[in-house]
Amino acid sequence: MRFTLSAGLAGLAMSTLLAAPAGAELTGDLRIFFNDQNPAPRAAIEGMVERFQAMHPALNIELTLIDREANKTQIRNYLTANAPDVNGWYAGNRMRPYVAAGLFEDVSDLWDGPMGEDLASTRPALTLDGRQWGVPYTYYQWGIYYRKDIFDELGLSVPTTWEEEKANCAAILASGRKCYTIGTRFLWTAGGWFDYINLRTHGYDFHMALTAGEIPWTDERVRQTFANWRELIDMGAFIDDHTAYTWQEAQPFLVNGQATAYLMGNFLVAPLREAGLTDDQLGFYQFPEITPGIPKAEDAPTDTLHIPAQARNKDAARAFLLYVASAENQTIVNEVLGQLPINRNATVADDKFIQAGFEMLSNATGGIAQFFDRDTDAEMASAGMQGFQEFMVMPDNLDAILQNLERVRQRVNSR
Amino acid sequence: MQRAEARRGWWARNQQRLAPWLFLAPGIAFFAVYVIVPIFQSFQISLFRWDGLGEARFIGLENYRELLDDRAFYVSLRNNVKWLVLYLLAIPAGLFIALFLNQQVRGIRLYKSLFFFPFVISQVVVGLVFAWFYNPAIGLWNPLIGLFGFSPMNVLGNPNTVTYGIIAAGLWPQIAYCMILYLTGLNAVDPEQVEAARLDGARGWRMLWYVILPQLRPATFIAVVVTVIGALRSFDMISVMTNGGPFGSSRVLAYYMFEVSLSEYGFRMGYGAAIAVVLFLIMMVYIAFFLWRMWREERGY
DSSP, X not given: OHHHHHHHHHHHHHHHHHHSOTTOOOOXXXXXXXXXXXXXHHHHHHHHHHHHHHHOTTEEEEEEEOOHHHHHHHHHHHHHSSOOSEEEEESGGGGXXXXXXXXXXXXXXXXXSHHHHHTGGGHHHXXXXXXXXXXXXXXXXXXXXEEHHHHHHTTOOOOOBHHXXXXXXXXXXXXXXXXXXXXXXXXXXXXXXXXXXXXXXXXXXXXXXXXXXXXXXXXXXXXXXXXXXXXXXXXXXXXXXGGGOOTTTTHHHHHTTSEEEEEEEXXXXXXXXXXXXXXXXXXXXXXXXXXXXXXXXXXXOEXXXXXXXXXXXXXXXXXXXXXXXXXXXXXXXXXXXXXXXXXXXXXXXSOHHHXXXXXXXXXXXXXXXXXXXXXXXXXXXXXXXXHXXXXXXXXXXXXXXXXXXXXXXXXXXXX | OHHHHHTOOHHHHHHHHHHHHHHHHHXXXXXXXXXXXXXXXXXXXXXXXXXXXXXXXXXXXXXXXXXXXOHHHHHHHHHHHHHHHHXXXXXXXXXXXXXXXXXXOTTHHHHHHHHHHHHHSOHHXXXXXXXXXXXXXXXXXXXXHHHTTOOOOOGGGSXXXXXXXXXXXXXXXXXXXXXXXXXXXXXXXXHHHHHHHHHTTOOHHHHIIIXXXXXXXXXXXXXXXXXXXXXXXXXXXXXXXXXXXXXXXXXOHHHHXXXXXXXXXXXXXXXXXXXXXXXXXXXXXXXXXXXXXXXXXXXXX
């Protein structure tokens, strides 16, 4: 199946090669460091490389797969010494340390061409200091994945407001279950809850100003966000002992029906299906409204490819990024990944959750945020998510937590 | 031969004096490059604000001033003390297991190997096994304490218990190590002295305290050294079991240094270096004591 697909595409690629602009004759080595070894992303990047290779037979492409977590620390080493020609990373503020240190190549020239129009929706996420520093290949929605069968059993309908959400939760708790599963051992899951409650309480502009460090953490509006969050915590809505679990270890609570919902990114769907949940049992809904009338904004993290400033074969790297951005490639890659393409001419896979995400994000009039740890400064992200975890366990510590975050914010801003 | 003796060159004259230095040279060179020089580099970096990538900016003692009112720093320091004190329990525990195993029974070698086994496994594996053991959803710990009527605990997710949970995991291999040190020590105990003491009516605790233990002094000394070092490099267990969490309550200084300067969100090389310097100064106290004792013993008490 995959073979015939790529063989067919190779043929297609050959025909596009003939039509490609002059100077497309690429030679030499192209070294790619990709930041995921999981089966789906691996198949996706390998497919990309295979098709690009077919277009440029004279090019010697060398693909290295790095573990997702390991890459987050290794990137500093390989960008400063022995850089590859293309490397995987994330959009938003997480690019900043490398952009500021001059380690990423400015690829605004690619964005000035037709590619920029095809990818227009993510241009802000790839822009720092007025220029673009990479090319996105996929993104995915966040939202609430819930047990439809249990909702039906309890006679609950999908909530659209905060009051309904809490009423549902009360009914779920009364049935002896927990409302939400979560594993905060690696902290970022709590960042998702903060993002959504803050986005729904005060809207996109406030959230972005806060994550950009322009608003004090001790601001009354920030306290309002935490007060809303606390309503759920005080109800006992989250599973017990979540500090001990990773996001994967929190899945069985949903699969076994001990908890009924999980606020997570769309990558949750694949493991849940593997664990035996059918599409009839699993549903998806958008995080409900909290403050009425605020346009809904969503978290939709974007994964990206970049050219290190020290890359040796930048021509080939640019050609590769152009191919990565193309509608044809984004359709195939996101079919494999089970995620959303960014190129507006690409086709969205025929899958219940991907379609739901596509529709939700197309109507996200409030705006698209990346994620707490991609929108904030790295140091702020670390301190913030630790604070969120502490808050979820000891909500009474809020004052101390916010003072600490404010101290970090002032230090980050004084740089 | 004789002609060579006659015109003894510079090399031949100094051979005796130079040979030890030549043999030591590779060791000294590597020790200097990888240990001594980085110590001074840490001092230097701790005076800068630097993200490890771009320009470093000199800020004097600002990093140290900040350490003084950093809540996380004191939590880490307190945990370091807990580690140092509780880890020393490995020494008496190892001694008693060694005494217990120091007998001639059929198959004793097998028992000794089984007791030594935890030390053979990598620290990372020990950490993983204990993390599963403590896991409130699937671990054996909660059913186990349930047998004694205790209510379930979230050992690694509770800021009050997490450090003790990790130390317990660390003690498991450390006790085995101390046990092996004492087992070899017990082989060297003079049977005639034991015999003489027995004739004088020494039994049980008095025998242990006044006859056996003094003869185990070298083993005890080594056990203290390796245990203190083990406590101070407790980094890997913490990294595997909790990542310093929940919300930083299981960090020690070494882990905190890693977190602020090298981890996923850590870009503060200067601050990390300042923590390293503090840790180094704390270790200096211990190293000085160690060197002083060595020196005293070399002189023959």
